[in-house]
Amino acid sequence: MTGRPRQRRPGAAVLELPPEAPADPAGPATARVTPLGLPAGLLRTARPRQWVKNVLVVAAPAAAGELFARHALTRLALVFALFTAAASAVYLINDARDADADRAHPVKRHRPVAAGQVPVPVAYAAGGALAALVPATAAALCNAATAVLLTAYIAMQLAYCVSLKHVLVVDLVVVSTGFLMRAMVGGLALGIPLSRWFLITTGFGALFMVAAKRYSEAVQMAGKGGATRSLLTEYTTGYLRFVWQLAAGVAVLAYCLWALEEGGAAHTGLLPWRQLSMVAFILAVLRYAVFADRGIAGEPEDVVLRDRALMVIGLLWLAMYGFAVADW
Incomplete structure (x- = not known):
């Protein structure tokens, strides 16, 4: 048999293959929209x-x-x-x-x-x-x-x-x-009415958790080629550590001043629950700082839910605070 191409006879049927579907320019991530x-x-x-x-x-x-x-x-x-x-x-x-x-x-x-x-x-x-x-x-x-x-x-x-x-x-x-x-x-x-102590404690408490999360991201991305946030590479881990430590200190100080100021009012409760709640609040901040220091403080809700000790401290704080509000 020679390698010469065979000639098609006049009138012979031609089998034509269907054309290939064009490649999806968006790649495998594109999904079809359905109702x-x-x-x-x-x-x-x-x-x-x-x-x-x-x-x-x-x-x-x-x-x-x-x-x-x-x-x-x-x-x-x-x-x-x-x-x-x-x-x-x-x-x-x-x-x-x-x-x-x-x-x-x-x-x-x-x-x-x-x-x-x-x-x-x-x-x-x-x-x-x-x-x-x-x-x-x-x-x-x-x-x-x-x-x-x-x-x-x-x-x-x-x-x-x-x-x-x-x-x-x-x-x-x-x-x-x-x-x-x-x-x-x-x-x-x-x-x-929103008290100044409430605003200071909440604001700096939020800054503490946000800076701790950024610090953890920076630690985890150290030595790697990219970052999940483009701005993250412009922060140093030392600066982010300073921010979350400063924010934690201010939040604790504001909470203690509030508890001492409000707790000084006359109450009929068995114990000074408002002042005692300072202990639980400080323990919670210190426990959260452990995860921040290790560079594993991600989403705040994940940190709380995965640590049993932090959950127990949080429940104790809620109980003490509730007793203080109810003046038990």
């Missing part, structure tokens, strides 16, 4: 795992002893839902804005917007609708102060997503302020 997949993708983009942080809305009413006042729980449930919607709006807009960059990331490319499960215009539309709806609902069902705080939170977080997360120190302050706003909003919704 059922879109709501699930929007829910995943809203980060349900982060909603636990919004439990801080009960902080101010609990500190003032007004947590179980009439209509307080109903109002706080509404505020929790509003703050969750506000945070979800920011996540949706942030993921839509960063979709192209996330597709090149080994982990973030699986986010619904980057993967194509949620189209970018839909994410923008859903985030924008929530951002507009939350303050309007707060003004109608709560009060003007709550609406103003939620508007300020959304604006600050969007500014963070666009530019502030690239500014040294300011990024730490913005994230810490987000926690502080969560702690403030419950008091504003119920018309409870």
Whole structure:
């Protein structure tokens, strides 16, 4: 048999193979949008795992002893839902804005917007609708102060997503302020005055946990080629250690001054629970600092839930504080 090509006879049938499908330019991370997949993708983009942080809305009413006042729980449930919607709006807009960059990331490319499960215009539309709806609902069902705080939170977080997360120190302050706003909003919704000690303790306590998390990220990324946050490489571990140590000291000092000042008032309880709660508070800070010092302090909720000793200390503090509020 020779290697000459065979000639096709006139009229002979020709078998043609179907053309190959073009390669997907977005790679394996692209998913087909389906009617059922879109709501699930929007829910995943809203980060349900982060909603636990919004439990801080009960902080101010609990500190003032007004947590179980009439209509307080109903109002706080509404505020929790509003703050969750506000945070979800920011996540949706942030993921839509960063979709192209996330597709090149080994982990973030699986986010619904980057993967194509949620189209970018839909994410923008859903985030924008929530951002507009939350303050309007707060003004109608709560009060003007709550609406103003939620508007300020959304604006600050969007500014963070666009530019502030690239500014040294300011990024730490913005994230810490987000926690502080969560702690403030419950008091504003119920018309409870916020004491200076509450604001100082909460603000610096938040800065302590945020700086500890950044420090842990910096320690874990030391000697590696990249970082999960572009700004992280501009911080030194020594500076971040200084920040979380300073914040922890200020938070402890403010709490002790508050406990001594408030605890000096006449009470009929069996023990000075407010002053005794200082011991549990300091132990909790010291225990959390162990994880910060080792460079393994990630998300605050993960640190608390994985350490039994810290959970026990936290429960003891809650019990002492509850006894102080009830004046037992």
